[in-house]
Amino acid sequence: MPDRYDPKTIEPKWQRVWADEHTWEVSNEPDERPKSYVLEMLPYPSGEPHIGHLKTYSVGDAVAHFSRRHGHRVLHPMGYDAFGLPAENHAIKTGQHPRESTEASIREFQNQFREWGISIDWTREFGTHEPRVYRWTQWIFLRLLEHGLAYRKEAAVKWCPNDATVLANEQVIDGRCERCGHLVEVRQLEQWFFRITEYADRLLEDMRTIEWPPHVVTMQKNWIGRSEGAEVGFRCEELGIDYPVFTTRPDTLFGATFFVMAPEHPDVFRLNDSPEVHAYVNSALNESVEERGSEHTEKTGVPLGRTVTNPVTGEEIPMYVADYVLMEYGTGAIMAVPAHDERDFEFAKTFDLPIRRVIECGDPPCTGDGPMVNSGRFDGLDNREAYDQIVAWLESEGKGTSSVNYRLRDWLLSRQRYWGCPIPVVYCEEHGIVPVPDDQLPVELPEVEDYAPKGKSPLATAADWVNTTCPICGNPARREGDTMDTFVDSSWYFLRYCDPDNDQAPFDREVVDYWMPVDQYIGGVEHAILHLLYARFFVKALADMGYLGVQEPFARLFTQGMILRDGDKMSKSKGNVVSPQAVIDRYGADAARCYVLFLGPPNQDADWSEEGVGGVQRFLSRLWTAAVQAPAGDAEPEAEPTDLLRKAHWAIDKVTRDMEGRFAFNTAIAAVMELVNEIYRGAASGAPASHVRFAVATAASLVFPFAPHLGAEVYELMTGERVWEQPWPEADPALLASDEIQLVVQLNGKLVDRVPAPAEASREQLEEIARCSGKLAARLNGKQIMKAVVVPGKLVNFVVK
RNA sequence: GCCCGGGUGGCGGAAUUGGCGAUACGCGAUGGCCUCAAAAGCCAUUGUCCCUUUGCGGACAUGUGGGUUCGAGUCCCACCCCGGGUACCA
Numbered sequence: 014m015p016d017r018y019d020p021k022t023i024e025p026k027w028q029r030v031w032a033d034e035h036t037w038e039v040s041n042e043p044d045e046r047p048k049s050y051v052l053e054m055l056p057y058p059s060g061e062p063h064i065g066h067l068k069t070y071s072v073g074d075a076v077a078h079f080s081r082r083h084g085h086r087v088l089h090p091m092g093y094d095a096f097g098l099p100a101e102n103h104a105i106k107t108g109q110h111p112r113e114s115t116e117a118s119i120r121e122f123q124n125q126f127r128e129w130g131i132s133i134d135w136t137r138e139f140g141t142h143e144p145r146v147y148r149w150t151q152w153i154f155l156r157l158l159e160h161g162l163a164y165r166k167e168a169a170v171k172w173c174p175n176d177a178t179v180l181a182n183e184q185v186i187d188g189r190c191e192r193c194g195h196l197v198e199v200r201q202l203e204q205w206f207f208r209i210t211e212y213a214d215r216l217l218e219d220m221r222t223i224e225w226p227p228h229v230v231t232m233q234k235n236w237i238g239r240s241e242g243a244e245v246g247f248r249c250e251e252l253g254i255d256y257p258v259f260t261t262r263p264d265t266l267f268g269a270t271f272f273v274m275a276p277e278h279p280d281v282f283r284l285n286d287s288p289e290v291h292a293y294v295n296s297a298l299n300e301s302v303e304e305r306g307s308e309h310t311e312k313t314g315v316p317l318g319r320t321v322t323n324p325v326t327g328e329e330i331p332m333y334v335a336d337y338v339l340m341e342y343g344t345g346a347i348m349a350v351p352a353h354d355e356r357d358f359e360f361a362k363t364f365d366l367p368i369r370r371v372i373e374c375g376d377p378p379c380t381g382d383g384p385m386v387n388s389g390r391f392d393g394l395d396n397r398e399a400y401d402q403i404v405a406w407l408e409s410e411g412k413g414t415s416s417v418n419y420r421l422r423d424w425l426l427s428r429q430r431y432w433g434c435p436i437p438v439v440y441c442e443e444h445g446i447v448p449v450p451d452d453q454l455p456v457e458l459p460e461v462e463d464y465a466p467k468g469k470s471p472l473a474t475a476a477d478w479v480n481t482t483c484p485i486c487g488n489p490a491r492r493e494g495d496t497m498d499t500f501v502d503s504s505w506y507f508l509r510y511c512d513p514d515n516d517q518a519p520f521d522r523e524v525v526d527y528w529m530p531v532d533q534y535i536g537g538v539e540h541a542i543l544h545l546l547y548a549r550f551f552v553k554a555l556a557d558m559g560y561l562g563v564q565e566p567f568a569r570l571f572t573q574g575m576i577l578r579d580g581d582k583m584s585k586s587k588g589n590v591v592s593p594q595a596v597i598d599r600y601g602a603d604a605a606r607c608y609v610l611f612l613g614p615p616n617q618d619a620d621w622s623e624e625g626v627g628g629v630q631r632f633l634s635r636l637w638t639a640a641v642q643a644p645a646g647d648a649e650p651e652a653e654p655t656d657l658l659r660k661a662h663w664a665i666d667k668v669t670r671d672m673e674g675r676f677a678f679n680t681a682i683a684a685v686m687e688l689v690n691e692i693y694r695g696a697a698s699g700a701p702a703s704h705v706r707f708a709v710a711t712a713a714s715l716v717f718p719f720a721p722h723l724g725a726e727v728y729e730l731m732t733g734e735r736v737w738e739q740p741w742p743e744a745d746p747a748l749l750a751s752d753e754i755q756l757v758v759q760l761n762g763k764l765v766d767r768v769p770a771p772a773e774a775s776r777e778q779l780e781e782i783a784r785c786s787g788k789l790a791a792r793l794n795g796k797q798i799m800k801a802v803v804v805p806g807k808l809v810n811f812v813v814k
Numbered sequence: 815g816c817c818c819g820g821g822u823g824g825c826g827g828a829a830u831u832g833g834c835g836a837u838a839c840g841c842g843a844u845g846g847c848c849u850c851a852a853a854a855g856c857c858a859u860u861g862u863c864c865c866u867u868u869g870c871g872g873a874c875a876u877g878u879g880g881g882u883u884c885g886a887g888u889c890c891c892a893c894c895c896c897g898g899g900u901a902c903c904a
Contacts, residue, residue: 017854228818232899235817240903260904273904312902342903349904355815356902420903538898611840613827617819618897620826628840631855638855670830680828683839690839693856757834762885764835802884804833812884 018630018637020601024722028130036737037132039088041512041524049085050528051077052510054536054544055094055503058118058140062125064576064583064609064621065537067593071606071719072573072615072678073535074131078718079672080533081132082741088528090510091126091133093119095142097499098176101432104464111432111464115142125594129602130721137513141434141502146509148455149519150502151437153555155448158438162208162554163426165446169277169340170425172200177467178429179204199298205436205495207424209550213237215564216421216549225570226616229541236542238420243404245413247272247321247348249332252283256321259343259418262353263407264400266325267388268371269348270361273314273333277340285317290334297336312337312360323348324412325389325403335360343418352377372396424547426498431464431471433496441483441490450484456492470494503544504551507531507566519560526562534567541572571676574618576609583621591621603720604630610678610719632686633723636716639692640709640727646702648710648731657695659748661708664688666744668715678719685716706731714742757808758783765789776803783809 031037053073056066077089093115100111100118119140126133139146157163171180175195179202190197209216217237220230242261249256256272274281276297281290293315314335323330337356338347351361352370358378361368374383374396385391391399407413427436435456437449449456459478461471473479473494483490505519511528512520536544545567552566575582578589596605608629612619650658664684671681692708700708710731717724717736728736756770756779766788770779780801783789789811802810 228899231818235900238903242904258904262904337902337904339903347904354904356904359902418903541899611826622826622841624841625826632840634855675830677830679826680830680839683828686839697857755834759833759885762833762883767834800884802833804885807833808885810833810884 016641018634018723020603020633020722023726024128024130024602027722027725028127031130031132032127035136037089038134038136039086041527043527044086046084046086048088048528049080049533050088050531051080051533052088052090052507052531052535054534054540055092055141055506056122057094057097057099058115058122059099060118061121062593064591064593064596067129067605068573068576068609068615069535069537070126070129070131071609072571072676073533074606074721075610075672075678075718076533076535076571077132078721078737079741081737082718082739084740088137088510089133090137090513091131091135092138092506092510093122093140093142094499094503094506095119095140096147096433096496096502098430098432101430101464104432110460112142115140115432128597129593129606132721137510139509139513141499141506142432144455144457145516147434147502149509150434150497150505151449151454151456152451152519153505153551154497154501155437155451156558156560157207157554158448160554160558162211163205164208165203165205167201167203168206168425169199170202170204172198172202174198177465179425179427202427204425204427207426207550209424209547210419210421212550212553213239213419213421215553216546219549219553219565223565223568223570225567226572229538229545229570229572232541233546236421236546240418240420242416242418243407243413244344244416245324245348245407247324247330247346249284249319249321251319254280256280256346257344257413258346258348259416260348262350262400263403263413264385264396265350265353265371266323266348266403267385267391268350268352268369269323269330270328270351270367270369271331271333271349271357272321273335273338273347273349273357273360274317275338275340275345276334276336278334278345281317281334284319284332285334287318290315290317293334312356312363314360314364316364324407324410331366333360333364341422342420353380354378355380424498424500424550426501427495428498429470429494430496431458431461433499434502435472435496436493438493439481439483439490440493441486441488443488444483444485447484447490453484458496470496472496500544500547504547505555507548508552508555508561522559522561525560529561529563530566530568533569533571535571535573537575538572545570571616573615574613576612577618577620580620596623596626600626600630601633601722603723604633607633607682607716607719611682613679615676615678629682632689633716633720635693636685636689636709636712636727637723639689639696639705640713640730642696643706643709643731644702646706648703648706650701650703650707652701652703654748655695655700655704657691657700657708658704659751660688660691660695661704661711662744662748664715665711665742666749669741669744672718682716682719685712688712688715711742714739754806756782758786758789759808759810760789761812762810772806774805776805779803779805779809783811 051073053069077087081087095115100115103114104111141147154163173180173190173195175193176190180190180197189195217234217239240261242259243263244257244259246255246257276294281294314333317332317334319332320329321332349357351357351368353372355378368377369387370377371386371388372383373386374381382396385394385396385399404415435458437454437456439447439449441447459475461475464471479492479494481490481492508520508525512524515521548566553564555561556564578591581587581589583590593605604626608626611629667684668681671677688708689712692705696705710728713724713727714736725736750772752772753769754772755767757764758766758768766786768782768786770782780803796813798811798813800812
């Protein structure tokens, strides 16, 4: 036995045992144990893992181990989100096939995850770029197409001129491309969409059934953005057309003094074909998203010289075209109520339009509640009551209906890119869009010469591949040249893990119904909206088609914080990246894993500092030394309880409570540190050998989920057993409570003394004991005690004048 | 602007339902032991201030100002600062 803690010998030793014995593999045959599916978010393999991965998998692995030792059958798989832009950009630069660079990264990830000692069932591993996997991504696409949930339409799309590709709304940050930072333009293109909006209400509703951090739920709710209101028709008599508008404030209808259309509205030129209108619309459409978004205060627009009729007042009100109205939301036209809407107010001031208040709620523009005014027969009513009555009246007159709108848009999945999953349809002159038959899947990616996008997908340049025949008529046809958004891959990968080798179907329903839902999902909060929303949509859609039986993929979610360096995100450009490999080489995987958890509450961001790792390594080393130096004997404690024995039971209780749902790994590790400190004190003060050995074994057992190699080593040394085969320890309640407490004596809420008292003493006894405190008497100075507040088991507080 | 988080020692953080000296645990710092010496290790001290009692002494401390309470880091009101999400969504 070496006399120094040496992770370099311990860690490979146990990794070999776990690999040779297939320790973490689970079959799909249920047994009497309850199942538990623990999953960390699919990593994107680029270069080598970074410190954030270390944190994610350290959290996930701790949960997986904790769960196993509570008798659960744990599915804990791993795979790779292998399609995507970075590999393709690398290919454009270097000519290296994205598959090669991606698979090289995957090998690096595999090696490191093994060196970290993460307990993964490697038999279920896959990359989303493998044809045996994306075959089923395509299959799912075809099912969505069959059910009308995938469709194609021409749409104004966000276009990044630098990446030469379409971006989803969510890939546009402040009007710039999320990946390259280039200003985004608008283009009209035929694109594939998933009809996620059809599920908006269920996505909203079912959040009640899952245990997610409240702020993530809020973010998704805001993203879906459900608003209730009414659709009201405004008639343009000159053209004889009813223009519907959506409003959340039908109670302000009497205050609508003008009407505004979005520049993209198809009827703008029909209403007014003048050069000024054309000029305005053109300039609005050519503005970048950023320019248009930035003009919050300065409202622009052009009058259309037409009027519509306000359906409640019968007034003719003027029509405008203005860029503050968005075509994508509601009907692309609004009724403007300047007295009760800030934007309309700004516009009215700029164009000198009448502002008529209809609710007494303060100075215009005000959006609060109050009694109605200037609203005919509704005057004097509370505006909330008027709301319902006005909607009812509109409905009875056929002038409007109550209506719901969402901020959520359909999911644009087309990407003009090479390194993605091909969309499995062909275009035939006679039959239009024709799905590729299931038995011809996968539509494999062709080899191409040049990966650079040129306004269309690089796939479109692979003539042999693009030119095919129609599956229906056999005539020449063209393949779809776009690939899918990589969020499609990550929307179902967790289902494939359940049944990864199935070559008849993406997964077997029975198997998926056994493992799903994921009991604990772990990942970065940056995926709070998109990935999590898309995956929820896929599961609901697949469930509706009968392919699986759950409505929600992730029953519980934990979002971990980032690891920062000097308060900044780590990034290559800042040159402040900490490589997990370097830390592990120096301190060992156990120390690195413990440290990222010990840094602070794992759901919060934490600042990295190298010094701290040494402290955690010292703790592990002290545990190892305590084991090596432990006196010979049995680990089953007998004889009278000692402080050391009590401390061991205290630590069991503390670690267990910290881990159960609280994810307070930092305080759990601190508790084991306290136990180790007590072992040193106990050994010095001559605690019995059995207590020392029990305490060391307990520390090893408790630290195992965080530092599995050392935990296994020390536990074996103390007991000859394998710690992962042992149930999680249970604290003996008799050793948690002591018969005597230190009773706190307070005077007007301030502590004056602490006196020993029996734990079971009654209120009266406690008060009496406290009264006898000498220090209390000294402080009382003969003052009168007015009242005594007794908190049993804790304190007595005397109140004096 | 709106919606979430969060402000506690020199630093990361703890205090789980208002109740046992707030500051566990770790880092850093200081002193000691070991050593020819160093490293490592071990042990101890470490919120700030005050003192003709250096003491099992006192006062003050959880962003700021008020409040509720016998008692507030924890609850309420107002404000300041930091981080995240979102933004002409009618």
